[in-house]
Amino acid sequence: MNCIVIDDDTLCRKVLNDYIGQTEFLNQLGEFETPVEAMNTLINGQVDLLFLDIEMPKMTGIDLIKSLENKPITVLITSHEEFAVEAFEYNVMDYIVKPVSYARFFKAVNRAQELHKKHVATSGDEFFVKSSGTLVKIDPKKLLWVEALENYMVFNTIDKKHTVHVTMKALEEKLPANEFIRVHRSFIVRKDKIESITEDEIIIGNKKIPVGRTYKKELANKIKLL
Numbered sequence: 001m002n003c004i005v006i007d008d009d010t011l012c013r014k015v016l017n018d019y020i021g022q023t024e025f026l027n028q029l030g031e032f033e034t035p036v037e038a039m040n041t042l043i044n045g046q047v048d049l050l051f052l053d054i055e056m057p058k059m060t061g062i063d064l065i066k067s068l069e070n071k072p073i074t075v076l077i078t079s080h081e082e083f084a085v086e087a088f089e090y091n092v093m094d095y096i097v098k099p100v101s102y103a104r105f106f107k108a109v110n111r112a113q114e115l116h117k118k119h120v121a122t123s124g125d126e127f128f129v130k131s132s133g134t135l136v137k138i139d140p141k142k143l144l145w146v147e148a149l150e151n152y153m154v155f156n157t158i159d160k161k162h163t164v165h166v167t168m169k170a171l172e173e174k175l176p177a178n179e180f181i182r183v184h185r186s187f188i189v190r191k192d193k194i195e196s197i198t199e200d201e202i203i204i205g206n207k208k209i210p211v212g213r214t215y216k217k218e219l220a221n222k223i224k225l226l
Contacts, residue, residue, distance in 0.1 A: 001109075001116050002046050005031040006038050006061070007053035007077060012098060016051055016077065019105045025113055035064040047072045049112050054078040065090045073112045127174060129155065131162040138162070140176060144193050144204055148186040156207075181222050184212040191222065 003026050005016045013031050020028045029047060032038035034056055041047060050072045054061040061076060062083065075094045076083070088095070093115065094108040128135045142158045148168050155162040172182060182188045183202055187209050195203045197219070202209040211219060 001025060001048040001073075001113060002027050002029050003049035003051065004029050004038060004041055004047055005051045006033075006035055006056070006064070007031075007051070008033045008056045009053065009098075012053070012077060012100070015100060016105070019100070019102055022102070023106065023109060026109060035059040035061070038064075042068060042072070048116055049109070050074045052076055054080065054083050062086060062090070065092070073115055075108050075112065129162065129164045129166065131155075131164050136162050140179060140190075143175075143180075143190055145187060145189040145207065145209060146171060181219060183215050183219055184210050194223075197223070 003020060005013050005020075005028070007013050007016070013033075017028065017031060020026045026049070030038070030041055032041075035052075036058060042050075052061040052064065052074055054076060055078070061078075065071060065074060071091065074090075074092045075096060076092050077096050077098060077100060079098045081097055083095075093112060096104055096108060126137050126139045128137055130136075138155060138157070144156045144158065147154045147156065151165065153164050153166050153168070153171060155164055168182075168185075168188070171188065172180075175188065179192070180188050180190055189202060189204060189209060193204050195205070197203075197211070200211055202211055
């Protein structure tokens with residue numbers, strides 16, 4: 001995970017730098033005394049994990065969090081416990097009071113790594129499937145729906161169809177849960193490709209896809225009604 005440190009406390013930055021260097025899955029992109037200095041790095045969108053002090057000149061850590069549209073996983077490092085309640089209102093993952101021990105640091109970053117893995121797993125990355133003896137790259141953004149037929153699955157994309165030997169369960173684990181929904185024991189559809197919904201069917205293009213009775217409640221929960 002790419003991380004940065006923002007803290008006007010020189011000693012604390014040094015301690016955190018040492019801890020980051022000892023942790024194999026962390027890659028430090030930089031250290032900064034103020035949020036203003038770190039802004040360009042944060043805006044570039046490559047920061048996965050942010051170690052952030054609260055009380056700093058010109059801009060506080062809380063002010064920085066409020067200003068970020070795309071917030072990295074954030075661990076607050078501070079000498080003051082009284083800011084904790086306000087901090088967690090902005091989805092801060094953890095709150096560590098100085099001085100920071102490596103054990104406490106590692107507990108926080110280990111949790112951050114698990115959150116990061118879940119985010120990556122649901123971010124819509126391309127993946128390969130074996131179709132007719134050939135490995136075919138599937139882009140979830142181009143996938144319209146998947147249909148289970150006997151012992152194989154048919155991937156219906158914008159461009160073509162691919163017949164794949166894979167289980168429905170394995171496919172559900174692979175596809176981004178926030179983008180796809182199972183609507184029938186034999187169908188998974190991409191939510192943003194749904195054109196209309198009736199009591200028992202979903203329409204995507206010219207395709208009518210049945211909605212199973214046991215999946216209606218989940219479908220209703222996942223679509224947005226005006």
